[in-house]
Amino acid sequence: HVHLDGAIKPETILHFGKKRGIPLPGDTVEDLLELISYSEPLTLTQFLEKFALYMPAIAGDRDAVRRIAYEFVETKAKEGVIYVEVRYSPHLLANCKVHPVPWDQEEGDLTPDEVVHLVNQGLQDGERDFNIKARSILCCMRHMPSWSLEVVELCKKYQNNTVVAIDLAGDELVSETFPEHRKAYEEAERCGIHRTVHAGEVGPPSVIKEAINVLKTERIGHGYHVLEDPALYRELLSKKMHFETCPWSSILTGACDPDFRKHPLIQFRKDKANYSLNTDDPLVFNSSIETDYRIAKQSLDFTEEEFKRVNINAAQSSFLPEKEKKELLSKLYEAYGMVPNNPS
Numbered sequence: 255h256v257h258l259d260g261a262i263k264p265e266t267i268l269h270f271g272k273k274r275g276i277p278l279p280g281d282t283v284e285d286l287l288e289l290i291s292y293s294e295p296l297t298l299t300q301f302l303e304k305f306a307l308y309m310p311a312i313a314g315d316r317d318a319v320r321r322i323a324y325e326f327v328e329t330k331a332k333e334g335v336i337y338v339e340v341r342y343s344p345h346l347l348a349n350c351k352v353h354p355v356p357w358d359q360e361e362g363d364l365t366p367d368e369v370v371h372l373v374n375q376g377l378q379d380g381e382r383d384f385n386i387k388a389r390s391i392l393c394c395m396r397h398m399p400s401w402s403l404e405v406v407e408l409c410k411k412y413q414n415n416t417v418v419a420i421d422l423a424g425d426e427l428v429s430e431t432f433p434e435h436r437k438a439y440e441e442a443e444r445c446g447i448h449r450t451v452h453a454g455e456v457g458p459p460s461v462i463k464e465a466i467n468v469l470k471t472e473r474i475g476h477g478y479h480v481l482e483d484p485a486l487y488r489e490l491l492s493k494k495m496h497f498e499t500c501p502w503s504s505i506l507t508g509a510c511d512p513d514f515r516k517h518p519l520i521q522f523r524k525d526k527a528n529y530s531l532n533t534d535d536p537l538v539f540n541s542s543i544e545t546d547y548r549i550a551k552q553s554l555d556f557t558e559e560e561f562k563r564v565n566i567n568a569a570q571s572s573f574l575p576e577k578e579k580k581e582l583l584s585k586l587y588e589a590y591g592m593v594p595n596n597p598s
């Protein structure tokens with residue numbers, strides 16, 4: 255679980271800000287990070303406002319969009335990741351055929367459709383140069399129901415051309431789930447497009463229930479607040495529902511109590527739930543996968559065995575076609591010194 259637009263290199267933001275004459279809140283990487291990233295809890299809404307500080311430098315520029323995708327793959331390869339599903343909203347990177355045009359940009363000629371094409375190119379160039387596998391997930395935004403039907407159409411158009419799934423991101427407390435989101439997810443299911451939904455990150459268990467029963471989601475983005483509904487939690491445990499958890503993010507967005515002893519991951523681990531460890535928005539959280547692993551190890555007492563189990567869960571719950579999923583699992587079993595087909 256990682257957002258492309260939350261995983262941009264600060265150097266790249268500075269480069270395009272300068273090149274395009276777009277004012278930024280700082281001239282050096284240090285100054286920029288000082289304002290964009292943070293390390294004490296805010297609310298999810300306050301966190302989401304951070305994107306407005308730097309997205310104008312990237313959105314609407316073809317080179318920038320292709321480059322952030324390419325560099326993303328490079329960063330993940332350096333972190334030792336061998337497979338990643340990166341998510342973003344095509345509309346938030348466009349400046350044409352998108353209403354309203356985001357980030358106070360002037361109208362231009364980069365459409366959401368072309369954004370997906372450019373991200374695909376960047377990801378594919380990255381796959382080739384850095385020798386890992388990258389797929390993408392297109393996000394609907396909670397507050398922008400008018401974009402959702404186009405999002406699912408883009409998923410269809412680019413299905414298996416890096417795009418493997420649809421997501422619903424943004425502030426889950428904004429309102430009830432709009433009918434347009436429901437229609438987009440219905441169409442996704444009909445067309446065999448995988449589905450994940452941000453739910454129970456800061457919202458109540460009812461948002462998770464709706465994601466499952468109405469949006470037919472196959473994974474839950476975050477999902478920490480499932481623990482407030484023990485019956486729902488038991489049901490999801492028995493169904494082996496996958497939770498895409500993001501430890502450091504969960505503290506900085508105010509989703510979870512900053513006291514790690516009370517963290518939902520402790521319960522998930524005890525119950526051997528199906529979950530993964532993820533970064534979410536490493537630019538804004540000034541982090542890498544190392545940060546989240548360190549928290550799991552030092553504050554949540556994770557063992558080597560649990561790390562392995564969690565990554566095998568992640569691969570098993572990935573949105574790859576079966577054959578590629580098997581190949582990914584074999585690589586993990588081999589790296590972890592486990593006997594294939596008989597992971598113990």
Ligand SMILES: O=c1[nH]cnc2c1ncn2[C@@H]1O[C@H](CO)[C@@H](O)[C@H]1O
Pocket residue numbers: 257258259260302305341342343346393423424425452455503507534535
């Ligand atoms: O933790 C999160 N919860 C909900 N929405 C998020 C989170 N991180 C990022 N985004 C939202 O998803 C959009 C597409 O990538 C981002 O622009 C941001 O608005």
